[in-house]
Amino acid sequence: MPGLNLLHLLYLLQLGAAAIADGDDFFMPAAGSTSAPGVDRIFHFILAVSVFFFLLIVGLMALFVAKYRRRPGVAPLPSPTHNTALEVTWTAIPIAIVLVIFVWGFRVFLDMSTPPANSYEIIVTGQKWKWLFSYPNGTVDENLHVPVDRPVRLVMTSEDVIHGFFIPDFRLKHDVVPGRYSKVWFRAVKAGEHQIYCTQYCGTGHSEMLAKVVVHEPGGFEKWLADAGNFLKKMPPAQAGEKLYRIRGCAQCHSLDGAGSTGPTFKGVWGRKEALKGGASVLVDENYVRESILEPQAKVVAGFEPVMPTYKGRLTDQEITALIEFMKTVK
Amino acid sequence: MEATSFEAVTPLPPSENALGRDNYLSRTHGLRSWLFTLDHKRIAIMYLVSILASFFLGGVSALLIRTELLGPHKTIMDAKTYNQMFTLHGAVMIFLFIIPGIPAALGNFVLPMMLGAKDVAFPRLNLASYYLWVIGALFAVLSIVLGGVDTGWTFYTPYSTTTNSNVVLLTFGAFILGFSSIFTGMNFIVSIHKLRPKGMTWFKMPLFLWGLYGTAILQVIATPVLAITLLLLIMERALGVGIFDPALGGDPVLYQHFFWFYSHPAVYIMILPAMGIISEVVSVFSRKHIFGYRMIALSSIAIAILSFLVWGHHMFVSGQSNLAGLIFSFLTFMVAIPSAIKVFNWLATMYKGSIWLATPMIYVLSFLVLFGIGGLTGLFLGALAVNVHLHDTYFVVAHFHYVMFGGTMIGFLAGLHYWWPKMFGRMYNERMAQITAILVFIGFNTTFFVQFVAGSKGMPRRSFNYLPEFRIYNQISTIGSYLLGLAFVMMAVYLVRSLISGKPAPANPWGSATLEWQTASPPPTENFAHSPEAGDPYDVEAWTWDEKIGGYVKSGGTVTSGATVPTVGTAGA
Structure with a gap:
């Protein structure tokens, strides 16, 4: 059976790999936290149990197929149709094994979900x-x-x-x-x-x-x-503005590549004349952008809903300046 | 309905082939005779054609998914289309193919015949259940035609209540399909309770009937919960009632509880009938009485009961309490035990048998390997600490494909090849079928085994894009999926050829002892000329090969040591 060879081979590979690589084995990535080795130990225990039972099942199956394969003129041999002792055994052993896995898995899980006090x-x-x-x-x-x-x-x-x-x-x-x-x-x-x-x-x-x-x-x-x-002080304003654009929620509604979204794209917006709701128009300059950040509903570009929340009190003047400098660079 | 008092049709000797004479396919003609039929066999055939069409749709979407994943980023479709594609694959395979697959198609054909009955208890309800399936399927197809759904088959909130796609249509389709499933379940429960023939006590029932009975109980009890859940979802989307969406004051995790309260038992709706098929086939093709009948029967019921109590293992990382995690983990391990018992019983049945490696038996061996891997990898996922790492990764994708494809689908294929001669009165090309069965096995393992590795290395499921280190696993997997696709094309070819020019099948080509084989192939509309009396359904050794008719005949219940058996391939060539 290809499945037998495949899994067997994989297991050997995995054992070999585990021996040379530090935790980074055939299945699991390298362990980077204090919880990881505990999880990996259960993983490998279950893997060993699984490989054993897989080989047992497939081995018996292959053996029976080889030994009792139909041959002309040969009838099946008599054998019992049930055997209580055997059936109790192959019920009890799996129960015992899964109970071990269950208790072990839960204990490690509890450790993983209980943070130390000084976190x-x-x-x-x-x-x-x-x-x-x-x-x-x-x-x-x-x-x-x-x-x-x-x-x-x-x-x-x-x-x-x-x-x-x-x-x-x-x-x-x-x-x-x-x-x-x-x-x-x-x-x-x-x-x-x-x-x-x-x-x-x-x-x-x-x-x-x-x-x-x-x-x-x-x-x-x-x-x-x-x-x-301190990045506002350390970075050039346009670069700091780009970071603010990503982390302060601008990016969710204003694209940089011209794609349509909830708000107008920033691509090529600087210095453009935008038509407003109601027919007027406005030049996109420093003061318009500042006003739109602090009072978004004042002048809404035609074709968009007035849904942007105000950033009054949420962005400092220095941050607004940085955003303006960034917008100038989006061409 | 009683299985006696048939109209006066000349009964055929039960060992004969009825092609070209009176049978359920030839009794009446025309489209109307099919669309309005109350014959469970014709309904089963309509179901079979419909679910195979669904399987084709689900299979093509699977191949498109795998092709897209040949490389990271865009290969043949964009992310939005990909997301619709895996939703389509999941929803079609689960709701349209694998849940109704065995009970509604094979079960409908076989259940009344195994009972020695003329039909199911409620033939009209049976036809209604088929049309509900068709309507549900039309809704599902409509949701695709009108632009698709991108939620995944699980419809998790609040994504599903906020995304801009045809969620309501598809969930309404699933809602209707649920009723189809409930109707079939009710029909089977009543049929098994009321229509068993003389001599068939509960513990003399064929194990396929035990499997269908367990499934039917799950269908009737669990499916309404899905119906309610989907209705609540539709209400939230259409009317803005806050149930699951936190923006409306709802709780998204509540949805997951409701959803899995159905969908976990649904996993067993899928696997129990497949286990029933394996129990039938392993006994017949080992020429042995099934080993540990009572344990297999009772384990089906144990699975049916326990499967209601493990839904929380889908939510180990969703934020349910540690106590809930503890209880669900424990019960999850307990539900593994009845399945393990069955596997050992099937192996023991083969012991000292006379194992005939015909196509259905090859699928049984394939099932034991694949379901073995599927079951054992469940141990990793049941252990809480390990589950945290593997949850929602490709490890889970591989695991449930080993169970659903390796278990249910392979079981379905075993059953299809086993009952095919009975259904259509013709044999298929045995050599082609054997080669195909092996190709299915190789293709399946190539596709899904590497996904265990990709998953434990961290690749999340439902990923359109992936990091370069996962490329090799995805490429191997895609090659495997093409092999699988090829195998199913081959299967379609030899099965269609069998319908046209297959060798006429005897009444009992495999030497089975269950009642459906004790009438002509294909059976007459009334199934049996005389109401049969049931004996031991696994007394297969009482049936011996008869060279003259090319099938098995009952040898009068005497001990059959030294009975002649066909040379390999004779019956099926």
């Missing part, structure tokens, strides 16, 4: 189709930056539909549901980058709802956080 907290927001990570100092980033070797607790919610937050290297996953908070935690074991996916189908951009975990060396995280909180 560092980061707020995660899922939206179509990106992740935003908010830090205690007000910094918002599109990637998850964390310190190495310190428990991190994520408080997650969604702005639209259900998303799924998944870091394979940490063996961590949880749905991110609108209208409620999901909490998970992890402790990264070494500096480096890890992939984040969305695992709950959420529409057109579902498979591109990606982000990275960036695990910083001791001391590196604090430095990154201070710089990130």
Whole structure:
């Protein structure tokens, strides 16, 4: 049977790979969190149980087919149609094995879902189709930056539909549901980058709802956080504006490539004369953009609904300036 | 309805082939005689044609999905079309093909005959159930023609209540299909309770009937919950009633509870009848009484009951409490036990048998391997800590394809090849069928085994795009899907050829002891000339090969050691 050879071969490969690679074996990605090795141990136990029973079933099947294959003139041999002792045995042994897996799986799950008391907290927001990570100092980033070797607790919610937050290297996953908070935690074991996916189908951009975990060396995280909180001062205004465009929600309604959306595209908008609702027109300059951010309903471009919320009190003057500088560059 | 007092049609000797003489296919002619028929066999054939058409639609969409996934980014379609395509594949395969597949097509044909009855208990309800299926299917097709649905077959809220596609049409289609399923279930329950012939006590029933009985109970009890859920969804979309959408004050996780309260038992609606088929075929083709009859029968009922209590394992990472996780994980492991028992019983049936590797038996062996892998990988998903990692990845995609395709579909194919001679009175080309069965096995494993690896490495399901490291798994998988496609084309060819020019089939080509084989092939409209008396449905050794008629005849119940058997391939060539 091809299935037998295939699985057998895969298992040997997997054993071999596990021996040389550090946790990165045939099935599982490299372990990046303190919880991962515990999960992997159960995984490999179940794998061993599965391979054993698979070989047992397929082996017996192949043996019976070879030995008792129909031959002309040879009748089946007599054998009992039931055997209570045998049937009790092959009921009891699987029950015992699954109970072991069940208890083990639940205990590790409990550890994984109970964050230590001194965890560092980061707020995660899922939206179509990106992740935003908010830090205690007000910094918002599109990637998850964390310190190495310190428990991190994520408080997650969604702005639209259900998303799924998944870091394979940490063996961590949880749905991110609108209208409620999901909490998970992890402790990264070494500096480096890890992939984040969305695992709950959420529409057109579902498979591109990606982000990275960036695990910083001791001391590196604090430095990154201070710089990130200060990016308006550190970056050229147009570059800072581009970042604000992505993390403050502009991108959801204003495209950069001319595509139609809830609001007008930013492509080539600078210096253009826009027709307004009601017949008047306006030149897109610094003052018009500033007014539209603070009082979006004042002058609505024809063909669009007045649905944009005000950003009064939510963006500083310096941030508005940066956004204006960025818009000038979108040609 | 009683199975006696037939009109005066000249009865045929039960061992004969009835092609060209009076049978259920030749009794009346014309389209009307089919569309208004109350004959369970004709309804079964209409179901069979319809569900195979659905399988074709679902299969083509699967091949398009796999072709798109040959590389990351766009290959042949954009993301929006891809999302519609996997919704189409899932919804068609689940609601139109695999749920009605075995009960409505094969079950409808076989159940009354296994009972030695003239028809099901309510023939008109049976026809109504078929037309409900057709109407439901039309709604589903309409939702595709009018622009498609992009929610996935699970219709998770609030995506499904906010997306701009034909969700209401498709869910209404599923709502109607649910009633078709309920009608079939009620019909089967009453038929099994009331129409069993003399001598057939509950524990003398063929195991396929036990499988259909368990399925029917699930259909009748679980399907209304789906109907209510889909109705609530339609109300939320159409009337803005806040039930599931948090923007309207609803709870999206509530939808998942409702949905899986039906859809998990639905998994067993799919697999129980397939297990019934395997029980029949393994005994007949091993020339052995089934081993551990009582345990197999009772395990079907155990599965039916337990399957109601495990829906929460679809929601281990949705935010349900740890206590709920604990209970659902425990019950999930318990539901594995009856399936394991069945597998051991089937193996024990083969022990010391005379194993005939005809096509149905090849599918049984294929089932044992594939369902074995499907079941064992369920252990990974049942363990809470491991489930967190594997949830919503390709590991799950691979797992449920091993169970649904490797289990139900392979079981369906075993049944189709087993009862084909009875249904149409002709044999198919045995050699072609054997080669195809092996190609299905190879193609299936090539397609889906690598998905376990892609999934445990982290590839999320329902992904239009993927990272470069997953390319190799996707390419192998796509090649496998083309092999599978080829296998089904070959199957279509030899089955159609069998209808036209296949060798006439004897009444009992395989030496089965169940009642449906004790009448001509194809059977007369009334099924039996005289109401048969039931004996042990697995006393297959009482049937011996008769060279003259090219089929099996009953050898008077004497011990048959040394009985002649056909040389391999004779009966099926």
